Amino acid sequence: MSNKARRMLVLLLIILKEAGPTAACSSSCSWSPHCSRIDSCTWCDCSSRGLTSVPQDLPTNITYLNLRGNSITTLNQSDFLRYRSLTRLDIHTNRISMIHNKTFRNLTSLITLWLNNNQLTSLPADIFVGLGNLEDLDLASNNIHSIEAGTFIHTTKLRRLELQNNNISTITADTFGNLLQLQMLKLSHNNINTFPLEALSNLNISSLSELTLDNNQLETLPLMAYDILASISTVNIDNNPWQCDCRMAPFKQKMNGSYEFEDQIRCDGPANVRWQYLRNVNPEDLICEKTTPVYSTPSTKHTGPTAACSSSCSSDCDCSSRGLTSVPQDLPTDITTLLLYNNTITILSQSDFSRYRSLTWLDLRSNQISIIHNKTFHGLTSLGGLHLSDNHLTTLPTDIFEGLGNLWDLRLSSNQLTSLAADIFVGLGNLQYLYLYSNQLTSLELYLHFNQLTSLPAGIFVGLGNLEELRLYRNDIHSIEAGTFNDTTKLRTLDLQNNNISTITADILGNLLQLQTLKLSHNNINTFPVEALSNLNISALSELRLYSNQLETLPVMAYDILASISTVNIDNNPWQCDCRMAPFKQRMNGSYPFEDQIRCAGPANLTGQYLRDVNPEDLISLLVPRLLPRLNQQMQLLVAAAAKDAAAGPQVTVQENVDELVDNQSQTAAAPGADSPHHYEPLRNPSSQQQHTYTSLMPYGSQGN
The missing domain is CATH 3.80.10.10 (Ribonuclease Inhibitor)
Incomplete structure (x- = not known):
């Protein structure tokens, strides 16, 4: 093949690659790189395109519609009328504040619905009418403060319900009445002030395996709550303002050290037991400030209201x-x-x-x-x-x-x-x-959750050498300067959840050698912070939260880091189960819970599968397969012509499925910044020397045989 023909071939491949994203959200978006026939693919990726409404020119037979990261504010009844085959609908990270009645009524096949990171304030009773097959519903990180009775009456097959990071204060008895198949319920980071005893009692507790109620306003636990919590395998009720007074005495009496939730009740009051764990409090110290206690035993102390505030008080x-x-x-x-x-x-x-x-x-x-x-x-x-x-x-x-x-x-x-x-x-x-x-x-910028901070300058915490807990969640932090935490050497808990952090650089956490808990969930982190975590004392770190970010891949070094931490959550990331994940997959052996948290968001043929179950042979690169279905007749003619001219120049091998073009007499060019020798990208504007050496678009040997 002549050099001119070869350059034309590579240029055409590059042009076809660059044309990909537009077609992914159009009348031809049903294409997918892993389908044998174009018309059998049913995935449309319309994410991050500045859309203000649901596009109406997509194929009507699509089953997966990705609309995340746009500017949609309202959903109407007509928005999804033409897309009745949808099984997965992702609308998270928009600006949705209004969903009209029965918007989803025709989506009877829908299994997964992502509505998190929007601006919803309430859930009307008929919002989910028609979603009888819905299994996963994510409503986290909105501003929901009220849920009408009957809201979930139609979603009888719901298994996972996420309502964390909202402003809910009350869970009424009939809120979850129809959810008898519910397995996971997340209610953390709200303003719930009363343990939802009746609502939980109406569930099928034998099915419920995870309940999170941490970071609310719970003060006491009724006696019946103990048996409910003891029936659920994963429970988090940490970081509530627990009042360890006489009202907690019946619950305390049931505690026997058998369950992890017993270690999560740290007293916020009264003053005589503040900061003690309820498990360690003497029952005689569970006293009430009022004359008449809620719970009384012969040994319970009482305090009088008058003497307590006079010249005779102790x-x-x-x-x-x-x-x-x-x-x-x-x-x-x-x-x-x-x-x-x-x-x-x-x-x-x-x-x-x-x-x-x-x-x-x-x-x-x-x-x-x-x-x-x-x-x-x-x-x-x-x-x-x-x-x-x-x-x-x-x-x-x-x-x-x-x-x-x-x-x-x-x-x-x-x-x-x-x-x-x-x-x-x-x-x-x-x-x-x-x-x-x-x-x-x-x-x-300081330890300020629920504020409007946007950055953390380097000298902000100077003088706080004994600070142990620092909570900065629910701000708008997008940048953290190097050296920000240099003075907080005794920090044990750092909470940066629900911000807009995209990068954790290597030097951010360098001085935090006593850090035990690091919470980074609900940000926009797109690269696993290997170097930053490697600079910590991993043997001290016992909890790491990275769920609900924008992580797509995990480097092989991440496995040993995650395996060293007892509590890890990396769930709900847009994991791309392609060749980049192959080294990490190779390390997986089923020994750690985090291996069950990597659910593939792509490629399309693996969407919804867990990485642990994926055949390593399916972890193929997306680069060339995305090009092949789009090779038009002109491309095919060019390839045929190139093969006919093969005798006139350096030999070129053309695979039967055109998976790779390999010049047997040249070397491949690695993309600058590639994180492994198997990561290649086409060179933009190649030099005269590079033009003659770069012909491979994938590492040799990665194509299917």
Whole structure:
């Protein structure tokens, strides 16, 4: 073949490759690289195309429609009328705030529906009419606050329901009544304040294998909750504001150390048991602040409402919920604990605590405090806990924490703070817990879940050398500078979930050698952070969450890293089960739970399968197979002409199925930045030398035989 003909052939292949994405979302999008006949393929990829509505010019027989990453705001009844064969519909990461009644009524074959990462606020009763065969429903990361009775009455075959990261506060008894085949229910990161006992009792508990209720507002657990939780193999109820008082006594009595959920109940109150685990609390210490306890045994202690806030109170003075408008000045001067929550105090002055210099715990949450004067807490050098959450604070004096070197628990959440002085936390070397969520902070990037942070500069955490927990979830963080965590060397928990992080560079986590929990789920991370994780002390890391990102492949080194971590979640990523996953697949032996979390999103012939079940021979490259079905008659003629001219120049081998063009007298050119010797890409604008050496589009030997 002449050099000119050879260059024309390669150029045509490149042009055909580049033309691929458009056809994937058009009247001809039923093409798939792994179907033997074009008209038998039923997959349309319309993702990330700026669409504002559902396209109506697609083949009517499609079974998989991918619309994720667009700008759709509303779904109407007519949107899917012509696509009645759909089995999978992916509309996640759009801007959907309205779904009209019976929008999905004709999608009777639909099995999987992704609606996560949108802007839904409620679920009306007839929203899922017609989805009688639906098995997987993902509604995570919306703004859902209400679910009408009967919403799921038509989805009787539902197995997986994801409602995490919303604003749900109540799960009524009839919410899940018809879901008798439900296996997984995720309700974490909401505002649920009461354990949904009746709703769960209406399920078939023997079928339910996973329940997540972590990061809600649960305070107590009824006795019957124990048997329900004990019947479910995977349970997470961690990080709730558990109140270990007399209401928890019946539940505590049932605990015997047999279940993991018993290790997830860490007391947020009362003060006498704060930060203890319920499993370790003496039953006699499960007391109620009111005169009449909810649960009583002969050994249960009671506290009187009057003596608790007077000159006769002991070292602990409970002045909560008394309608106070100022700090009482008639208490013993040597008190160590002062509870002033649920009053109507509006201003704190310099003299308010000057007589109580022995305080180690001060609780002022749920008042109406809008002003704190300079040096209000000056002199409280023994103070370890200061709670100012749920007030009306908009600013804080720059010297507010001056002298509080022993402070280890500081709570400023649920105020109206808009900014904080850069050096406001200087001197708080013993701080371990810092709560600043649900404010309006935009100018200072700090430990602030539920705010609007967009980046983390390098010096943000200077001075916080004893910080152990840092929660930054539910912001809009997209960049983290190198050195951001250099000073937080004792950090054990880092929560960066629900942001817009796309890359975790090698130097971001370098100094966190004591890190035990790293949560990175619900971001846009597209490359597994091998180098960043390798810089950690993997033997210390016990939990890693990377689910719901944009990960497509796993390098072989990732296997050993994941295998070293006891709790791993890499589920719900758009895994591409092609040749890039072959080395990782080769390491899999069924020993670790994460091997069951890799569900293929592509190629089309493997969509929905788990990588563990895929035949290694099917892990083929998408590059050339995407070209072959599009070779038109002109291409075929060109190949035939090239073969006829073979005797006139260097020999060219043309495979029967045109899987690969291999010049037997040349070398292949690896794409710059390729992560393995088997990753090749066509050269753009090849030099004169490269033009004569590059003819292979795939590594030799990867084609089918």
